[in-house]
Amino acid sequence: MLDCALIIFDCDGVLVDTEPTTNALLAACATEAGLPMSVQDSINTFKGRDLNEIVSELEARLARPLPGFLDTFRARMFEAFETSPPPPVAGAMELLDHLDASPTAPRRCVASNGPVKKMLASLTGARMLHRFACDITPGHLDGHAIFSAYDVGVWKPEPDLFLHAARTMGADPDACIVIEDSASGVVAARRAGMRVIALAGLTHAPALQDAGATRVISSLDELRAPPR
Ligand SMILES: [Mg+2]
Numbered sequence: 001m002l003d004c005a006l007i008i009f010d011c012d013g014v015l016v017d018t019e020p021t022t023n024a025l026l027a028a029c030a031t032e033a034g035l036p037m038s039v040q041d042s043i044n045t046f047k048g049r050d051l052n053e054i055v056s057e058l059e060a061r062l063a064r065p066l067p068g069f070l071d072t073f074r075a076r077m078f079e080a081f082e083t084s085p086p087p088p089v090a091g092a093m094e095l096l097d098h099l100d101a102s103p104t105a106p107r108r109c110v111a112s113n114g115p116v117k118k119m120l121a122s123l124t125g126a127r128m129l130h131r132f133a134c135d136i137t138p139g140h141l142d143g144h145a146i147f148s149a150y151d152v153g154v155w156k157p158e159p160d161l162f163l164h165a166a167r168t169m170g171a172d173p174d175a176c177i178v179i180e181d182s183a184s185g186v187v188a189a190r191r192a193g194m195r196v197i198a199l200a201g202l203t204h205a206p207a208l209q210d211a212g213a214t215r216v217i218s219s220l221d222e223l224r225a226p227p228r
Pocket of ligand 1: 010011012013014048180181185
């Protein structure tokens with residue numbers, strides 16, 4: 001199944017287990033703004049989506065602007081990442097080890113709806129950033145194969161980020177496999193003409209299947225098993 005030229009990893013929920021932290025903060029900020037919300041509500045409604053769009057939706061629901069909401073949320077998120085760094089997703093480190101041990105392993109990169117600063121913080125905290133060191137260094141890649149939707153100005157579920165990552169890494173879309181944990185990411189990958197393996201968890205398997213996942217797994221460990 002990992003027979004491809006390039007594996008494009010989503011970051012949050014695929015490499016680093018950030019979703020519990022960020023959704024708890026998002027729910028708290030929304031509740032403080034006057035929209036009571038549980039962590040599960042936040043996960044169900046917002047996971048994998050563009051943060052700017054989320055704030056617009058909250059503003060529409062409250063029928064008033066939320067100046068400072070994004071800044072407050074981001075400040076709390078970076079503080080949380082610093083004080084208690086979210087761990088790697090179960091099986092992610094082992095999968096990277098497995099790929100490194102294979103002489104025919106595909107190239108790999110990370111592509112996230114989050115800003116580069118967030119990816120750098122979470123991947124560094126999980127001790128994974130060096131696993132994406134890369135000799136392709138146009139612009140701000142800064143020696144790492146990490147791509148942010150903020151660089152292209154278009155967010156998943158649009159396909160532009162994945163197409164940008166594939167182009168920069170020198171792979172055709174049909175030679176890419178995306179690993180995602182959100183329905184919006186699955187849709188983005190399919191729109192980009194890529195295969196997509198969806199990791200079920202906070203988003204349940206049927207939703208990922210409905211979004212168009214090529215394959216749904218319940219653990220990254222399944223990707224280390226020999227092909228059936
Ligand atoms: Mg994700």
